[in-house]
Amino acid sequence: MVLILTREDVISVLNMKECMEVVEQAFLELVNGTADLPLRIGIRPPDGLALYMPAYLRGMKALACKVVTVYKDNPSKYNLPTTIGKVLLQNPDNGDVTCIMDGGYLTAVRTGAVSGVATKYLARSENGMTAGIYGAGVQAKMQLWAMTEARNLSKAFVYDISAEAAEKFSDEMHRKLNIEIIQTTHPDDLLNADIICTASSSATPLFDGRKVKPGTHINGIGSHSPNARELDSEIIRRARFIGDSREACFSEAGDIMIPIREGAITAEHFYGELGEVIKGTKESRMNNEEITIFKSNGLAIQDAATAKLVYQKALEKGIGTKVSI
Numbered sequence: 186m187v188l189i190l191t192r193e194d195v196i197s198v199l200n201m202k203e204c205m206e207v208v209e210q211a212f213l214e215l216v217n218g219t220a221d222l223p224l225r226i227g228i229r230p231p232d233g234l235a236l237y238m239p240a241y242l243r244g245m246k247a248l249a250c251k252v253v254t255v256y257k258d259n260p261s262k263y264n265l266p267t268t269i270g271k272v273l274l275q276n277p278d279n280g281d282v283t284c285i286m287d288g289g290y291l292t293a294v295r296t297g298a299v300s301g302v303a304t305k306y307l308a309r310s311e312n313g314m315t316a317g318i319y320g321a322g323v324q325a326k327m328q329l330w331a332m333t334e335a336r337n338l339s340k341a342f343v344y345d346i347s348a349e350a351a352e353k354f355s356d357e358m359h360r361k362l363n364i365e366i367i368q369t370t371h372p373d374d375l376l377n378a379d380i381i382c383t384a385s386s387s388a389t390p391l392f393d394g395r396k397v398k399p400g401t402h403i404n405g406i407g408s409h410s411p412n413a414r415e416l417d418s419e420i421i422r423r424a425r426f427i428g429d430s431r432e433a434c435f436s437e438a439g440d441i442m443i444p445i446r447e448g449a450i451t452a453e454h455f456y457g458e459l460g461e462v463i464k465g466t467k468e469s470r471m472n473n474e475e476i477t478i479f480k481s482n483g484l485a486i487q488d489a490a491t492a493k494l495v496y497q498k499a500l501e502k503g504i505g506t507k508v509s510i
């Protein structure tokens with residue numbers, strides 16, 4: 186029997202705190218060599234991108250493959266989210282499929298979760314910190330949720346080219362997280378924040394890297410193709426750069442690939458992987474002045490770990506529909 190979990194089922198069992206815990210474990214498995222993570226396969230139909238993302242985490246016994254699509258015009262054309270995904274979870278002992286679940290919400294939470302883990306290790310730690318969120322879409326909301334789990338935030342700023350999206354974001358996230366959210370009208374208005382998350386669909390830099398204040402931590406999650414970036418060469422040059430995976434950053438992340446092509450930095454500028462920082466083989470924040478960047482491309486280990494968590498919690502709560510295929 187295969188357990189089918191709808192988006193509502195996933196929402197009812199998945200929270201950011203627990204997701205951050207399993208995602209942190211997944212990155213440790215990656216650096217410890219107990220994760221199988223082939224580079225994702227991408228196919229480009231005319232209007233979007235289809236990605237096939239398999240992973241196996243031996244420690245967690247999580248074997249999964251996510252099929253995810255990114256279609257930028259979906260919200261305006263079809264009233265559908267930009268990112269749509271389904272996850273297939275298998276029993277690693279016999280290969281049988283145990284669960285098929287909606288992956289849209291799962292993707293957003295696990296993407297927030299990895300930024301949350303990076304922020305836990307790399308951001309300054311003070312009371313009453315502020316966050317600045319670029320983009321006000323699905324991913325941006327989860328970024329802010331994760332920031333509130335990682336740090337004590339007094340307020341957050343949001344900027345989106347769509348004022349309507351920013352307003353919706355402010356209302357919804359204020360209700361969910363009970364923190365003050367200030368909707369801004371200019372991208373520079375976010376640059377005083379202690380933690381910045383870029384979670385937009387933009388393919389070009391969102392702000393001038395010269396204007397970022399010392400001590401800022403940045404999570405860059407939006408762009409993931411060699412010719413697209415949310416961060417300019419100057420902020421990459423000024424910051425210590427940590428990526429989710431070296432391989433993914435050098436094959437998918439315009440944020441670091443473009444500055445290398447331009448000659449602003451060399452490949453040695455890539456400081457380390459998040460798993461190395463978690464394990465302690467690479468430094469976390471060194472002082473209160475440095476600027477740190479975490480670049481997330483999105484790894485299948487995040488999906489596998491989160492899908493396993495969702496499946497276990499669904500079994501415990503007795504939710505979902507069992508079908509024989």
Ligand SMILES: NC(=O)c1ccc[n+]([C@@H]2O[C@H](COP(=O)([O-])OP(=O)(O)OC[C@H]3O[C@@H](n4cnc5c(N)ncnc54)[C@H](O)[C@@H]3O)[C@@H](O)[C@H]2O)c1
Binds near residue numbers: 255260267350
């Ligand atoms: N790193 C990962 O693991 C990961 C996972 C999922 C999605 N993503 C990426 O995250 C991005 C956002 O995805 P989403 O699902 O939230 O999309 P979305 O369409 O729901 O939201 C994107 C928002 O960005 C805004 N935007 C576009 N250009 C902007 C600009 N210059 N300044 C400010 N805001 C701007 C749009 O108006 C929109 O509100 C996409 O590029 C997607 O591919 C990354």
